[in-house]
Amino acid sequence: MKIGFIGLGVMGGPMVGHLRAAGHDLAVWARRPESAAALVAEGVPLCATPSELAARSEVVITIVTASADVEALAFGPNGLAAGFAPGGIHLDMSTIAPATARSLAARYAERGIGWVDAPVSGGGQGARDATLAIMAGAEAATLARVRPLLGVLGKRIVHIGPPGAGQVAKACNQMIMVSAIQACAEAFRLAGAHGVDKAAVLRALAGGSAGSRVLEVMGAKMVERDFAAGVEARLHHKDFAILMEEAARLGAPLPVAAQVWQQLDALMGAGWGRDDTASLLRVLEG
Amino acid sequence: MDVGFIGLGLMGRPMALNLLKAGHRVQVWSRRRESMQPLLEAGAGDCASAAEVARRAAVTISMVADAPDVEQVTLGPDGVADGAAPGHIHIDMSTIAPAAAQSIAARLSARGVLALDAPVSGGEPGAIAGTLTIMVGGEADACARVQPLFEAMGKSITRIGEAGAGQVAKACNQIITGVGVAAVAEALNFASKSGVDGAKVREALLGGFAYSRILENHGQRMLERNFKPGFKAWMHQKDVRIVMGEAHRLGVALPTAAATAQLFNGMIGCGMGEDDSVAMLKLLERMSGGLGE
Numbered sequence: 001m002k003i004g005f006i007g008l009g010v011m012g013g014p015m016v017g018h019l020r021a022a023g024h025d026l027a028v029w030a031r032r033p034e035s036a037a038a039l040v041a042e043g044v045p046l047c048a049t050p051s052e053l054a055a056r057s058e059v060v061i062t063i064v065t066a067s068a069d070v071e072a073l074a075f076g077p078n079g080l081a082a083g084f085a086p087g088g089i090h091l092d093m094s095t096i097a098p099a100t101a102r103s104l105a106a107r108y109a110e111r112g113i114g115w116v117d118a119p120v121s122g123g124g125q126g127a128r129d130a131t132l133a134i135m136a137g138a139e140a141a142t143l144a145r146v147r148p149l150l151g152v153l154g155k156r157i158v159h160i161g162p163p164g165a166g167q168v169a170k171a172c173n174q175m176i177m178v179s180a181i182q183a184c185a186e187a188f189r190l191a192g193a194h195g196v197d198k199a200a201v202l203r204a205l206a207g208g209s210a211g212s213r214v215l216e217v218m219g220a221k222m223v224e225r226d227f228a229a230g231v232e233a234r235l236h237h238k239d240f241a242i243l244m245e246e247a248a249r250l251g252a253p254l255p256v257a258a259q260v261w262q263q264l265d266a267l268m269g270a271g272w273g274r275d276d277t278a279s280l281l282r283v284l285e286g
Numbered sequence: 287m288d289v290g291f292i293g294l295g296l297m298g299r300p301m302a303l304n305l306l307k308a309g310h311r312v313q314v315w316s317r318r319r320e321s322m323q324p325l326l327e328a329g330a331g332d333c334a335s336a337a338e339v340a341r342r343a344a345v346t347i348s349m350v351a352d353a354p355d356v357e358q359v360t361l362g363p364d365g366v367a368d369g370a371a372p373g374h375i376h377i378d379m380s381t382i383a384p385a386a387a388q389s390i391a392a393r394l395s396a397r398g399v400l401a402l403d404a405p406v407s408g409g410e411p412g413a414i415a416g417t418l419t420i421m422v423g424g425e426a427d428a429c430a431r432v433q434p435l436f437e438a439m440g441k442s443i444t445r446i447g448e449a450g451a452g453q454v455a456k457a458c459n460q461i462i463t464g465v466g467v468a469a470v471a472e473a474l475n476f477a478s479k480s481g482v483d484g485a486k487v488r489e490a491l492l493g494g495f496a497y498s499r500i501l502e503n504h505g506q507r508m509l510e511r512n513f514k515p516g517f518k519a520w521m522h523q524k525d526v527r528i529v530m531g532e533a534h535r536l537g538v539a540l541p542t543a544a545a546t547a548q549l550f551n552g553m554i555g556c557g558m559g560e561d562d563s564v565a566m567l568k569l570l571e572r573m574s575g576g577l578g579e
Contacts, residue, residue: 237534240534241531241534244530245527245531247551248523248527248547248550248551248554250551250555251551251552251553251554251555251556251559252551252555253548253549253551253552253555254548254551255545255548258544258545258547258548259541259544259545261530261534261544262533262539262540262541262544263539265533265534265536265537265538265539265540266537266538266539267537268537269536269537269538269539270537273537
């Protein structure tokens with residue numbers, strides 16, 4: 001399939017590799033062209049604008065930071081919408097606000113262009129191993145056309161509902177995951193306060209009913225005091241602003257998530273936004 | 287003084303009436319024409335747009351719901367900036383985000399209008415009695431020039447600092463009042479669930495260290511189960527959302543305000559948005575095995 005790709009970061013880089021290995025005809029656009037230099041050297045075409053990329057692609061995949069970035073790529077000057085032929089599909093794998101996803105889907109639909117929101121969970125490791133969990137919001141027929149691509153990138157692909165629904169599932173994912181990181185941080189803070197061996201606590205708990213992926217991965221980082229990012233904490237902080245704002249709009253009380261958000265605010269205030277979210281432990285150490 | 291007033295709701299109407307009472311010549315415009323009627327009857331001038339208000343006055347005041355409304359009436363088509371002569375002063379007394387206030391002030395200033403942010407505390411009773419607390423951000427000179435207008439509407443008038451500083455003070459006010467309403471509601475619900483007369487508890491506490499205006503006024507309304515606004519829960523929720531958004535931007539933890547914000551979310555979700563924020567008592571009753579009616 002002719003595919004365009006935008007967003008060559010920690011997640012996007014390995015995803016491009018998997019798509020090329022699967023034999024797809026890939027081209028890219030990059031805000032900073034130098035970030036595509038290695039791919040260009042291997043013969044991957046670099047387009048001058050998102051619009052040009054869309055014009056040569058059946059599907060354009062984007063994985064960038066914020067709602068505003070996706071909006072600008074889609075409908076900004078020289079945006080994807082201007083280049084797509086009718087029947088083209090924008091497959092956005094970024095984490096953005098459900099409301100933004102719904103509005104972009106509606107604007108594309110007016111032009112006969114398809115939309116899929118397909119945010120992922122699994123981090124850089126999941127992207128490298130092609131084991132991402134993918135939650136999709138789309139019309140069923142649109143999703144069916146990109147499902148083979150998603151199958152190259154991840155293992156568990158779930159159609160949640162219409163456009164925007166994938167982002168709702170991702171918001172639920174972020175809420176559970178970061179709240180669990182906070183719970184781990186508090187547990188290791190308590191163990192530390194008692195002067196107990198944290199590594200031993202981690203080993204014991206991993207086998208019991210408190211065992212979880214978060215405990216395994218983030219607990220280990222906390223025990224080893226390895227605060228180098230995996231996923232930068234500022235991105236989780238950004239996700240929380242989106243989901244808490246939507247909760248306020250909908251009148252949904254989220255008391256625990258609200259507290260976790262405040263711990264993330266404190267983390268940002270301490271200047272650890274580019275470190276790993278395991279830094280929530282450091283927030284508790286004062 | 288020739289003053290224009292835009293936004294004649296629960297707060298704006300009595301504030302504009304107090305300006306008339308103090309002898310100022312008042313021009314009015316409101317998006318909903320029927321809300322202008324009481325002012326026109328009291329002798330205010332009838333304008334067809336915010337721009338016309340600005341043309342006919344040296345100072346305009348806006349009292350509207352949120353930042354997009356302030357932008358619309360000041361910088362939008364037929365807005366204040368379209369009608370203002372150089373040196374015109376615009377005072378926005380709505381509650382909006384400090385960052386939005388700064389941005390609006392900068393854009394008004396580029397069009398020759400001096401902007402002040404002057405949000406208030408004291409609610410509808412304070413607006414009617416002319417006893418509002420007014421917190422001002424903006425240039426000291428402009429602030430001094432409109433002091434007589436502030437004095438017609440309020441009692442305690444404090445210039446906090448430059449543009450946006452008034453809204454920062456108002457955000458602080460909303461942290462303390464939002465959390466205060468929640469604390470009083472929790473205490474009275476706790477008393478009632480413990481089988482104790484909340485009215486007696488309130489009376490006793492008013493003499494001690496837990497005394498507050500909120501315990502006195504809001505507490506009384508909770509005991510009377512008088513949930514008529516006042517200050518609507520959805521507006522209080524909006525103000526707390528502004529605060530939480532600013533805290534997010536600044537990297538400041540507000541754990542107690544965050545908990546209170548969730549109670550406001552719960553009120554909205556239960557259909558209590560149009561009630562006064564003292565209806566938080568009903569929500570807590572529902573969270574404690576009660577009916578909360």
